[in-house]
Amino acid sequence: MTPRLRLVLALLLPIAAGGLQWLLWENWIKPYVWFLFFPVAFFSAWLGGLAGGIGGTLISALLVWYVFIPLPFSFTLQRLSTAFSIMVFIGMGCLFSWFHDKLRRALSFSEGRFEATFEQVAVGIALVAPNGRFLRVNLRLSTIVGYSPEELMARTFHDITHPDDLDANLAYVRRALTGEIDTFAMEKRYIRKDGSIVWVKLTVALSRKPGGAPDYFIVVIEDISGRKRAEQRFRQLFEQAPVALATSDREGNLLLINEAFIDLFGYHVEEIPTVAHWRTRVLPDAGQRAAAERDRSSLWPAEQPAELVEQSVLCRDGSRKTVLLSRLRLGDEMMLAAIDISQRKAAEIQLRERNAELERFDRASIDRELQMIVLKRQVNEMARELGREPPYDLSFADTLPCRSEP
Known part of the structure; x- marks a missing residue:
């Protein structure tokens, strides 16, 4: 109903009441002159607002004054109380008009704020009947599922749910x-108009x-497709990682382990x-287990990776590995x-052993060379005593210490 029509009805209402x-x-109403006109003043204000209420009140006052207050069909006032009653009626009518x-x-301001919130909020909002039919949806939900508001309100949530x-x-x-329950939240998939899938998080409350x-459900729909794609990529990387990975919650319950973890x-x-x-299963030594528990407890508040810790672990098949x-x-x-470094550790041990052997060999070789140099010096000295030319050139060994015995 348009505002103009409401105003016209508000002004016609006193005339209809006057006729009735x-x-x-x-036979029924006399002498209660205001019997029907107080309700008229109220409903004129309700229909026409301030203008309709004041107009309806003034028309009612004139009708009563002219038709029903003695002398009839005259604006003559015989008593002061009559004038007072007219003023009271006009005052009440104006008060009704101001109040409405x-x-x-x-109400208009509240509805405007609700409309702005409903349409401009960054999440989808829907009012859904108990049978699942959409009663009202906002533009964000239309964007999420790809249907226009009119198309959605011709459907139920069953029609677009995976x-x-x-x-x-x-x-x-x-x-x-x-x-x-009165409320619930869940993650689910919608089938968009183009056939693609969109992940959403629902937060639902039932209005009674x-x-x-039950009257209707208030549903808030958040598009979480980006988060789901990130979770899927993380899971793929987690499962395919060449490093053994496991996740646990704050209570220490293991949530996920990858294939590399199982293999290790x-x-x-x-x-x-x-x-x-x-x-208990993997760390064979009680001291290791206690240290691991202390590390876990002290590490939990931190958000940076802990330093790499080298540990010897016991595997399911009874073998020991260094990780x-x-x-x-x-x-x-x-x-x-966890990274398996058992082969690297074995190679390091083997390398240290080979280095030790080489060091022992080098020391033995050097001792033999020094002994040969000492013998050659002695031969050279004996040759000089016999007046002969020394047979060995030992100028390179002049800085080496002399040994009296081989």
């Missing part, structure tokens, strides 16, 4: 309708009628459900990384 009161006047005008302005997620969604809805019956230690997550089990361990906090989770 005239019909009922002699304030109420309408406040079949694999529909049963879980309906289970939550049934629990809400039966009063078991005054009698307690031989255990599946079912066999070592917690970090405590892991330490480098590091931990990194990821929000409320902890990631453990």
Whole structure:
């Protein structure tokens, strides 16, 4: 109804009330001259606002004054109290008009703020009937699912929900309708108009009628496709990483382990459900286990990776391996990384042994050379005593110490 039409109705309402009161006047209403006109003043203000209320009030006052207040069909006032009653009526009508005008302005402001919030918020919002039909949607939700608001309101959420997620969604809805829960949140997939898939997070609250019956669901829809793609990439990298990786929660429960972790230690997550089990199975020494627990407790508040720690571990098949361990906090989770350095350690040990052998060989060779130089010096001295030319040139060894015996 347009504002102009509401104003016209507000001004016609006193005339209709005057005609009705005239019909009922002699047998039913007389002498209560304002009987129908106080409601008229109220509803004129409700229909036409400030202008309609004041106009309806003034028209009502003139009709009563002229038709129903003695002398009839005259504006003559026989008593001062009559004038007072007219003034009271006009005052009440103006008060009704002011009150309804304030109420309408406040309601309009509130509705405007709601409309702005509903349409401009960065998440999708929908009002959904208990049978699943969309009652109202905002533009953000239309953008998320690719349907126009009109197209969405001709559908139910069943129509655009991925079949694999529909049963879980309906289970939550049934629990809400039966009063078991009032709100719920879940992640699910929508099928967009072009057939593509979009991941969303739903936060749902059930609004009820005054009698307690379900009225409609208020649904907030957040597009989490970007986060889901990041999680998928992380999982792929996690699974395919050549380094043994495992994640645990704050309580120490193992959440994920990759294939490299299984290959390194031989255990599946079912066999070592917690970090405590892991330490018991993999760290053979009690001192190692205690140190690992201290490191884990002290490391948890940090967000930087811990330094690499070299440890000897016991694998499922009974073999021992040397690994480098590091931990990194990821929000409320902890990631453990392990690198098998057993071959490198074995190569280092072998290299040290070879170096030791070479050092022993070098020392023996040097001793033999020094002994030969001493013998050659002695031969040269004997040749000089016999007046002969020394047979060996030992000028390169002049700086070497002399030894009296071979």
